[in-house]
Amino acid sequence: MSATEPAVEPTATQNETVPVAAAASAPKVILSSEQKEIFDRISKNENSELKLVLAQFKQSVDFVDDNGMTPLQHAAYKGNKDAVQMLLDQGADVNSGKHEYNYTALHFGALSGSVDVCMKLLLAGAKSDAVNTIGRTAAQMAAFVANHQVVATINGFVPIKDIECYTKIQGSQKEPLLPVVHLEGFHKFIMQTNIHPVRIALNLQKFGLFAVDLMRIRLVLDEMRERDMDRRNEINEVMAFKYHYLGYMVNEIEKCRHYFLARKAEGSNGKDQKSDFVELFAKRVLKQGKDGALEYVEATIRECVREFPFREYAIFRQVVTQLASKDNSASALEIIKAAINGQRGFQDTISLCSSCGEEKPDKKCSKCKQVQYCDRECQRLHWFMHKKVCARPSSTTGQTGPAKDAKKEIDSAEINEQLQKLMAS
Ligand SMILES: [Zn+2]
Numbered sequence: 001m002s003a004t005e006p007a008v009e010p011t012a013t014q015n016e017t018v019p020v021a022a023a024a025s026a027p028k029v030i031l032s033s034e035q036k037e038i039f040d041r042i043s044k045n046e047n048s049e050l051k052l053v054l055a056q057f058k059q060s061v062d063f064v065d066d067n068g069m070t071p072l073q074h075a076a077y078k079g080n081k082d083a084v085q086m087l088l089d090q091g092a093d094v095n096s097g098k099h100e101y102n103y104t105a106l107h108f109g110a111l112s113g114s115v116d117v118c119m120k121l122l123l124a125g126a127k128s129d130a131v132n133t134i135g136r137t138a139a140q141m142a143a144f145v146a147n148h149q150v151v152a153t154i155n156g157f158v159p160i161k162d163i164e165c166y167t168k169i170q171g172s173q174k175e176p177l178l179p180v181v182h183l184e185g186f187h188k189f190i191m192q193t194n195i196h197p198v199r200i201a202l203n204l205q206k207f208g209l210f211a212v213d214l215m216r217i218r219l220v221l222d223e224m225r226e227r228d229m230d231r232r233n234e235i236n237e238v239m240a241f242k243y244h245y246l247g248y249m250v251n252e253i254e255k256c257r258h259y260f261l262a263r264k265a266e267g268s269n270g271k272d273q274k275s276d277f278v279e280l281f282a283k284r285v286l287k288q289g290k291d292g293a294l295e296y297v298e299a300t301i302r303e304c305v306r307e308f309p310f311r312e313y314a315i316f317r318q319v320v321t322q323l324a325s326k327d328n329s330a331s332a333l334e335i336i337k338a339a340i341n342g343q344r345g346f347q348d349t350i351s352l353c354s355s356c357g358e359e360k361p362d363k364k365c366s367k368c369k370q371v372q373y374c375d376r377e378c379q380r381l382h383w384f385m386h387k388k389v390c391a392r393p394s395s396t397t398g399q400t401g402p403a404k405d406a407k408k409e410i411d412s413a414e415i416n417e418q419l420q421k422l423m424a425s
């Protein structure tokens with residue numbers, strides 16, 4: 001907590017170094033030239049220069065400016081993930097600061113909209129339940145400014161120490177459920193906010209989890225679900241539901257792998273061995289029915305929800321009500337995505353990968369330019385469907401429907417006013 005006493009420096013060389021006293025409540029801070037330079041470099045996103053000053057700077061980096069903001073808070077507000085990392089490496093206290101409205105570095109990161117910045121802060125121990133002077137958490141502020149990815153990232157964050165126990169032998173086990181070498185991959189896997197079944201399969205692959213018996217991954221997820229249900233609060237209910245869903249999908253993927261391997265062992269169709277089981281799974285997932293719906297996904301999610309063991313909880317009732325509603329045109333996947341990520345049912349105009357549902361993909365089909373993908377792999381997995389419509393005059397693009405009015409969960413003039421003040425300062 002103790003901010004290092006700033007070195008006292010003569011400031012009278014230039015008039016503007018002594019700001020006109022604005023508010024009696026904000027005591028003026030005298031900064032050393034290095035401290036000023038650190039703020040200055042951050043404000044201009046001059047990362048390599050910042051690195052040089054920090055290399056020479058031997059004091060604590062938890063000093064504050066006139067607004068009570070630390071360098072880390074400024075870097076977070078800029079959404080500058082490299083500067084945030086440098087300051088954390090230099091020992092910045094992620095929960096430090098004396099901001100006049102009690103904003104933490106995470107509040108600032110949430111306002112910046114940078115998922116990377118928020119993830120770095122969370123991994124460094126940022127408290128996501130800290131509230132500002134109007135009683136809002138970082139996730140609530142992010143929701144207010146419609147940074148939905150950030151909301152999902154903060155709400156879905158799990159400290160790695162919460163899952164370390166699964167890498168240890170428990171009770172009568174002969175070996176731990178989760179091999180310790182897969183702890184990091186599993187941690188990343190459960191914190192992914194994109195819960196599209198294709199993305200789940202691609203992430204299992206990406207994070208090396210196909211090397212683990214998938215039934216064990218499911219067991220860990222089931223245990224995490226039970227554990228979170230014991231804690232009984234709104235966030236844990238959502239997490240419990242997420243673990244249930246992930247576990248269910250992992251099981252579906254395992255069934256698919258099993259089927260694929262059995263078929264391969266039979267040596268069916270000798271020639272047709274180019275496909276892998278991720279592709280087989282993607283084909284099940286992405287196969288559209290006559291009305292364009294993903295029938296397998298609809299059916300599987302409904303079955304998954306039916307198997308959720310905690311029926312008395314709000315999350316279950318909310319999802320079931322929405323799935324049953326006749327006026328709700330959202331797909332089952334959209335409904336549970338909103339339930340899990342805290343987006344409360346509204347849609348954005350943002351583009352999605354036609355294969356895995358990832359937001360704002362970089363690539364598009366070079367032929368028709370109507371559909372977008374993360375990369376060639378996503379395009380490859382979707383081609384069996386897309387080839388039927390590619391290069392035709394566009395009518396259906398596989399994108400989500402038109403944007404509905406974003407209903408703001410928190411709608412308070414108070415927040416707006418405070419944001420205005422923040423921008424001004
Ligand atoms: Zn994709």
Ligand SMILES: [Zn+2]
Pocket residue numbers: 365366367368369370371386389390391
């Ligand atoms: Zn195309």
